[in-house]
Amino acid sequence: MLDGHEKIDLLLGRNADEQLRNVDWNELSSTISRRLDKTQQTKTYPIGLPSVFKIAAGVAAAAAVLLMIVMIKLEKSADMQLGNRKGSASVEIIEGLSKSQVTVDIAVPDTKLAKCDIRIIDSRGSDKAGDAQAAWMVISRTEPLYADNGLSNDMKDVICLF
């Protein structure tokens, strides 16, 4: 007498045999072959290459995102350093003297106040002390590194100062 488990195996086996009895194996292999043909037509690149492309694209995308994050952070950090504190400048020009004292706070920590001397040179004559040519003004001390935005912008800096 068969137990339940053996009966189950027989039942499954019987059904499988029944189902497979009339399978046309040639037809099945031909159908598979046709599907492979279609697959081959759509597969235009060698096996393995797509994953290389995927990895390269992934790395490039990750690098781009990282770069954007760094740039945004840098921009924010600069805004926080300079944006939260307004700079100030005071200029004292004494009539008749060629030298004035200028103090500039350029919105960086207080310990790093930048100071510069400005000599106002009479444009109608020459500077007796230095034989400098008449000019509108000369900044005689270098500005701090964080305020240095290039030679071409020095004139703008001075204009802003006044």
Add this chain to the structure above:
Amino acid sequence: MSNVSRTTASDTADLVEASQAGDRGAFDELVKVYQRRAMQVAVRVLGDAEEAAEAVQTAFVNAYLNIGKLREAKRFGVWLLRIVANAAISQARKAKRRPESIEIADRYEDKTSLSPAETESAKELKEAIRRAMLKLSKKEAKAISLFGLEDLSHREVAEIMGCSVEAVRWYVFRARQKLKVLLKEYLQC
């Protein structure tokens, strides 16, 4: 005797290596050699030859696309049956979501040798098995489907399923227990 047993491991390995090198004819040969065993697995999961044929086609396409990843050519059989079992289970889950009233054209169905009553009874059994298999977990369905295959050792079944022989035995036991209840009216015949 199955086609598989007539094909030696070295024949298979040669065909696999040729396929990996891009020889389509070699892969077609592998299809001819392994389609019967693939159908045996799929039909045990799906209970129906036509749906099994669908799953087997999908499995062979997947195998073809991924054959470059197979490291040991002689393990092709085990590797393929894993793909077939997964394709069949996946198809069974999809079929579950389809309305049952849809009848697919019957290319692989028996048309000649059974009486109308026998045909009806065979169809009923097929449908009952299909529904019962859907009540099993994926692992149980896979285990019971592979366990009954000739020429497939318990160790090979375990390898296909990616678990221990003991675990396979447990899944088979659980599957049989559930099927005994689900198919009880067919067991009394």
